[in-house]
Amino acid sequence: MxxxxxxxxxxxxLPTSLILASCSSQNDVAGADPAAGDPGxxxxxxxxxxxxxxxxxxxxxxGFDNLTNGFSTQAAMDAARDSFETTESFAxxxxxxxxxxxCVSCHQNPFFQTGTGSQISELRAGHFDGVNFIDHPxxxxxxxxxxxxxxxxxxxxxxxxxxxxxxxSLAGDGFVESIDSNTLLAISLNQPAAQRGTFIQVPVLxxxxxxxxxxxxxxxxxxxxxxxxxxxxxxEMGITNRLFPTENTSNxxxxxxxxxxxxxxxxxxxxxxxxxxxxxxxxxxRSMKAPPRGxxxxxxxxxxxxxxxxxxxxxxVATITTAPAGTVINAGAFTVPxxxxxxxxxxxxxxxxxxxxxxxxxxxxxxxxxxxxxxxxPLWGLGSRTRFMHDGASVTVSDAxxxxxxxxxTARTNFNNGGATAQANVLAFIxxx
Ligand code: HEC
Ligand code: HEC
Numbered sequence: 079m080x081x082x083x084x085x086x087x088x089x090x091x092l093p094t095s096l097i098l099a100s101c102s103s104q105n106d107v108a109g110a111d112p113a114a115g116d117p118g119x120x121x122x123x124x125x126x127x128x129x130x131x132x133x134x135x136x137x138x139x140x141g142f143d144n145l146t147n148g149f150s151t152q153a154a155m156d157a158a159r160d161s162f163e164t165t166e167s168f169a170x171x172x173x174x175x176x177x178x179x180x181c182v183s184c185h186q187n188p189f190f191q192t193g194t195g196s197q198i199s200e201l202r203a204g205h206f207d208g209v210n211f212i213d214h215p216x217x218x219x220x221x222x223x224x225x226x227x228x229x230x231x232x233x234x235x236x237x238x239x240x241x242x243x244x245x246x247s248l249a250g251d252g253f254v255e256s257i258d259s260n261t262l263l264a265i266s267l268n269q270p271a272a273q274r275g276t277f278i279q280v281p282v283l284x285x286x287x288x289x290x291x292x293x294x295x296x297x298x299x300x301x302x303x304x305x306x307x308x309x310x311x312x313x314e315m316g317i318t319n320r321l322f323p324t325e326n327t328s329n330x331x332x333x334x335x336x337x338x339x340x341x342x343x344x345x346x347x348x349x350x351x352x353x354x355x356x357x358x359x360x361x362x363x364r365s366m367k368a369p370p371r372g373x374x375x376x377x378x379x380x381x382x383x384x385x386x387x388x389x390x391x392x393x394x395v396a397t398i399t400t401a402p403a404g405t406v407i408n409a410g411a412f413t414v415p416x417x418x419x420x421x422x423x424x425x426x427x428x429x430x431x432x433x434x435x436x437x438x439x440x441x442x443x444x445x446x447x448x449x450x451x452x453x454x455x456p457l458w459g460l461g462s463r464t465r466f467m468h469d470g471a472s473v474t475v476s477d478a479x480x481x482x483x484x485x486x487x488t489a490r491t492n493f494n495n496g497g498a499t500a501q502a503n504v505l506a507f508i509x510x511x
Contacts, residue, residue, distance in 0.1 A: 126258040126290075127405035131420055135399055138253050138421040140368040142191035147367045148417030149252055155365040159192050161358035166315055171341035171349030174229055174333040175221035175326050176316035181359060184245045184314070187462050193366050194462060195247035199470050202440050203237045211239065211441040211449050215330030218440050219313055225338040229328040241438035243296050244470040247459045250368035251294070254429065254456075255303050256400040256407065256418040259291030265395060265428050273392050273485045275430025276451055280443040283308055283321040285409035292443065293429040296468040298453045299442040302408045307359040311350060318343060319350035368423055369459030372510040381507025384500040388492035393454040393485075394426040426511060427456030435483030436467060457511045475508055476501075 139147045146155040163182040166172045177200060178184050184198045201220040205212045214220065214237045224230040233240065259279070266277045278298055279289035283305040292298035300306040308321030318325055325334035325343075335344045343349055350356060372378075385391060401407060403419030430453065437450025444451070452468050460466075465473055472478040482490040493501065 158362035168340040173225035173316040199242040252364035258401040288409035377506040381503030389489035425456040434486040
């Protein structure tokens with residue numbers, strides 16, 4: 079129901095033909111139930127403004143220098159970085175099950191830029207019954223660590239769907255959060271039908287689960303950095319917080335408040351109440367600059383031309399403009415400040431889900447239709463990575479390109495037929511990002 083109400087504002091920025099297209103795509107997800115945390119595919123939400131820029135559009139600042147992009151003062155960013163880098167202990171509430179002991183323990187490479195990515199991956203599992211994906215008991219995330227061996231999670235038999243997910247970089251994510259949902263919807267509608275990305279809306283935890291256009295995580299499971307921070311604090315580190323007050327189970331067995339629950343909180347408690355670290359993490363992430371480019375050589379310039387010509391840029395979109403400063407986003411919970419609004423970013427991604435034949439079979443917030451879809455990997459910052467694709471199973475970029483099928487099959491064929499020089503140039507271009 080919510081979605082029909084939202085069509086009105088969509089009309090302000092999209093031509094009528096696109097509105098019709100968006101209405102019909104909504105019908106494709108009959109059965110999606112926002113109340114069940116499964117809002118599925120829909121039209122863009124309304125609160126995100128008209129998209130009209132009265133200010134000049136400028137380039138988003140970039141750099142791996144730990145300096146603020148202007149969202150916060152340097153002192154505030156440094157204090158928030160400290161929270162992001164703090165190792166939590168049992169007394170702080172770590173566990174009962176967890177993956178690592180600080181945000182930076184996974185989000186760091188290069189060393190001197192906190193908040194980027196790394197080779198560290200996570201494990202997810204579940205069961206496909208032929209129609210639906212069903213979460214592993216206790217949720218599809220299988221935590222790799224526990225406070226005690228007796229509560230260590232393991233993949234139980236009957237859960238034949240398994241995948242790894244590599245750590246994503248957070249550099250520039252404040253700009254990504256500041257993209258109007260309608261902009262993402264418009265990118266989807268402008269893609270050729272056979273390659274069209276799926277636009278989903280997911281609950282904004284800090285706005286009472288009102289939905290917003292998704293953009294974060296390999297499955298587009300979140301739309302805001304605060305929602306993701308709360309999720310990461312409980313799921314990566316086992317620290318409950320005001321958005322996620324319930325500890326993870328061990329393979330479905332409740333261990334909250336038991337002998338191996340750090341801080342021994344009771345159900346409904348908040349291990350983050352004193353510090354509100356999730357706000358610090360969010361401030362830090364919103365203050366991060368975009369990844370800087372490497373040297374732009376002749377090969378890099380030629381490579382970008384071939385990349386576009388081969389059709390890679392249909393999904394790996396070169397430039398996206400953030401919403402005008404002053405736009406109210408995140409279902410009312412955040413207003414785009416001047417430091418993040420009216421900015422051009424170059425993520426080389428569309429923040430939409432696609433089926434390129436690599437789908438991991440897991441369903442999170444997008445509904446069953448997204449089982450075999452993955453968000454287009456934004457290629458910015460790729461020069462700092464060694465393992466590619468959601469599972470990290472491709473250890474060269476050429477291998478990653480070779481895995482592109484289905485919606486990306488034509489682009490892969492174009493690349494394969496492009497000749498050695500163009501292929502080398504495309505690789506040079508990608509490593510310059
Ligand atoms: C065990 C390693 C690990 C730890 C610890 C960790 N992360 Fe992550 N992070 C990941 C992985 C893996 C992903 C990709 C997850 C996915 O999409 O399935 C990710 C994704 C993210 C994203 C989405 C980025 C994007 O652009 O889509 C955000 C935001 C994030 N993490 C924030 C945090 C914060 C804040 C903390 C600390 C509370 C944290 N992470 C702790 C591994 C980790
Ligand atoms: C139809 C959309 C689409 C097209 C076209 C496309 N890609 Fe991708 N690309 C994706 C998706 C989706 C992923 C993530 C897949 C995964 O992780 O399973 C991806 C991942 C990648 C990665 C891995 C990045 C990382 O950080 O792990 C590279 C490199 C890449 N693409 C390059 C290319 C090149 C080069 C072309 C053109 C020959 C291309 N892509 C065309 C959708 C597309």
